[in-house]
Amino acid sequence: MHTQDEDVATAHVAKRALAVVNDDKHVEAYYMGWHEAQSNPYDAVQNPGGCIQLGLSENTLSLDLLDDWFSTHSTAPALELENVLNFKAIAGYPDVYHGLLIFRNLMANFMNELYGGAVSFDPEKMVITTGATSAIEILAFCLADPGDVFLVPAPYYPGFERDIRFRSQVDLVPVPSFSSDGFAVTRAALEQAFEDAVSRGRKVKAVLMTSPSNPLGMTYSRDQLSVILDFIGQKDMHLICDEIYAGSVFGTTEFISIAELVMPPRVDPNRVHIIYGLSKVLGIPGFRVGLLYSWNSLVLDAAKKLTRFSSVPTLTQQILISLLSDTHFLRLFLSENLKRLQQRWRLVSHGLQEAGLEFVNCTAGFFCWVNIGKVASVQTKEQELELWSKLLHVEGLNVTPGSACQCSEPGLWMSAQFTLSAAELAHDNLSLLALDLSASDDPTQDPTLPRTQPFVRVWQKSTDGPIPLVRVNCHSSSTGDAEIIDSIKAGKKFELFPGNDSFTCTFVWMGTDRMLASQHFVIYSPPKKQDVLMMPFYCRLCLWTFDHTGFDLYNNATKSYVQAHNWLLSSIS
């Protein structure tokens, strides 16, 4: 008999379970970083030294709009839990596991509008799943048998490794692309990857791509998509096009859905499958709503049956039925969300430019693809991971190393999210670490940058002068906080105290009924125009202490800053 519990456990589970436990090929860093960010999360008050998560593609920029909608629509039929009809509909077995017809209808309408009317989606070709993750896995199951291969234009989303290999046991083969030609997917690279796999005795069943690209943040042109479509047609393959970032294209490039090009005889529609979901476009990954869209009736039949393992609760669907029915709100939301993404990207790209970093001028998604290696003298995968580890463990920033995305230029690129609240300053930190490393002869020396230093340095860099007459007082635990809380409760959220020779600005971040953090900014000496123009830096400094739970106050804080800014300008002129 066995004596060691662990031995017994190991001996008796399936080989495929051991693979799931032990094997995160090539993407260890991605999940290690994620785990670190989860187990030691940054919090302005509770854990200011914690890890800031820039490795998770989540957009919280417009959650306030959705929150408003839910607040004002809490009486919508689907949310009225006291209504017995609805409760019974919510509690009972659903008629189908692949999504209520009315929900699929509304999703189709939503996508039709989102896609600019260029295509018309049919709810009967749609299978709703527990997030896009599950839709991808189901497609992998349906299109390939264990050991078969998908070709994936690299750099690609590290999560595909788990999505595809874990349960469906399909292998991924990267199709390399290069910065020198803008990371284009070429026919030559596709052919090469295909031939390599075939020569190893593998069956290549599909090309899997994200469009717009994650992590590049780029859209694909009609020509690019045509190259891929022609390739899969001629090689007797499928194309899985993950369009989860359709609806998050904030730049000037055009998004072309693969659905626009699916026309026989050029391509057999049976070969093309689209992934979509609400996690990115609405910023609600916690709702776990994804879908697969296919023209292939066999794939649809199998997928519908497989949703018994991955169905979306009726309650979730009912709530989203209410939301998707409000097309007026959705139009406003989508437009405002893109504006906010634009603004955020403008800020971040400006910072990256200032730092002299190379980056892809992204037009879609919530992340940027930054060449941090070049300035930091990093040229190998090992050096990249060393720098990545330093960022994670010393600076408390989790980004995604290019190697986890199978980037074909090892040691150069990293992906970092820019849509979380703390992201802007973190990006500065990231930039400045790179500057720091590049400035230093020995990159291993003095790697620790206090979190406040970068701003001082940005200041110095942008003004080319001394540190201005600014004092930052953090009184988060002072007795004065009680007064601030009272004034907030009385409706005076942000107060400006003009004085004779100083200007004080207090920023407060609130939870439900307690203050999460406050900061008093005091500018000594009568303000000069130059100081006022520098205020955005303070603003970004404030963001530094700003955590997820206080997001809704960001806009108020910004408004107060604008007021302060105007007041200062008027008092100077």
Next chain:
Amino acid sequence: MHTQDEDVATAHVAKRALAVVNDDKHVEAYYMGWHEAQSNPYDAVQNPGGCIQLGLSENTLSLDLLDDWFSTHSTAPALELENVLNFKAIAGYPDVYHGLLIFRNLMANFMNELYGGAVSFDPEKMVITTGATSAIEILAFCLADPGDVFLVPAPYYPGFERDIRFRSQVDLVPVPSFSSDGFAVTRAALEQAFEDAVSRGRKVKAVLMTSPSNPLGMTYSRDQLSVILDFIGQKDMHLICDEIYAGSVFGTTEFISIAELVMPPRVDPNRVHIIYGLSKVLGIPGFRVGLLYSWNSLVLDAAKKLTRFSSVPTLTQQILISLLSDTHFLRLFLSENLKRLQQRWRLVSHGLQEAGLEFVNCTAGFFCWVNIGKVASVQTKEQELELWSKLLHVEGLNVTPGSACQCSEPGLWMSAQFTLSAAELAHDNLSLLALDLSASDDPTQDPTLPRTQPFVRVWQKSTDGPIPLVRVNCHSSSTGDAEIIDSIKAGKKFELFPGNDSFTCTFVWMGTDRMLASQHFVIYSPPKKQDVLMMPFYCRLCLWTFDHTGFDLYNNATKSYVQAHNWLLSSIS
């Protein structure tokens, strides 16, 4: 190039996808019946000739209690969507996919109490999934590789075929049991099934069982469980014990969790895995909340990772956190639900006895295992399916044929649910069809029984006299309905009109704001005691027109009947 779309579709999908589409081994009838019940659902008003679903194990008997709770707790923190903190918590990525720690804690507490304190569940050994279906599939994936075998005591839940074969490609081998010894699982039958599988070159990895049993509705004794535990230990196997009906034991037999017996050295805890969920105990399958519980750290590690495909939305968890925190309510709910199950089973078993049908005296679950074949001269699987098809297509009743449960006595047994609203009368119908068939020399002759006839016959059988002086007037489209609606809106839901020589009782079933159905019952001649005592039959006749959407009014209707009953009794005496 290919010309036929269908050919291309077939040629290019994975073998396993084709298997999912085409292969429902042995359980075609189960899913065919389900499909029929879905596509042509019975509705008292809209579709009175539709199919009544008795093949789905759903308990709606106590939904009114949960509905009340949700109505009075709509201000619970988790439901306050206007609260920005909660909305953000609901919208964002969850920290873990396998269930929030607080939710797992509450589930553990709930189960500890439900199991009578006999075991203590550890939230760290718990993995929350999209329904128990998904938990079963994940366990199959983790414990066996494709082509391996699970032994399953038969008769068993037909859904296991899809749960286990579909994605994990593990085969199920029935372990036969017989009515002659109360369907006991014997060591001899386990050994035989094991040897047979091994001789066919298969690896037998686990025994999979439901405890309490679905479809038998029986609990297992400590001795029975020990036989199985000893067997899996000696054969180097796992045990998956699906305890989803724990908490639905309404009879006098004791439920013993397998967790009570998991103690080394008798059995290595690494080999035992429990399935649970809220679909049955709370009657909320639409919430899609299941779990697996394991002592095996490798299984837990793999399962946690696999929940990326089958996670429960944060919103669902938050709502259930509120519910599970209200232990006072839950105690009342569980106790009342068992009472209602008892009452319902008393009625149904009484009807079955009257009809002279053999059945298992079930003490758990929502279904009964009825020997319909004996009286209906059905002795083969083919005859069983013929009778089943007649019930489905002529009588509009979907039950589960024994052969879909791999019953080792083909042609004899059927499983039928008794917890749906329309179930009681449907059972009468079922019983009487059997009587009808057994009375006829040629069972294929005159198979059509009008739906009203059975009640007349039950009446005749129980009174052994003529049909009483009862007239049933259905005025569902008369102008009088408007008045009834008005009186309901005014709060007078059920009116009794005592008259000189007649008694009128009006029953109304309401949707949100419109009447679904109404019936006026007029009893002519001064009521005699005998007539009054017959009233339960009218009550059951009313149930006939009672559909799912009007369930909440059942209790009110019953109360009115009791009032009428008392009034009549007092006027006679």
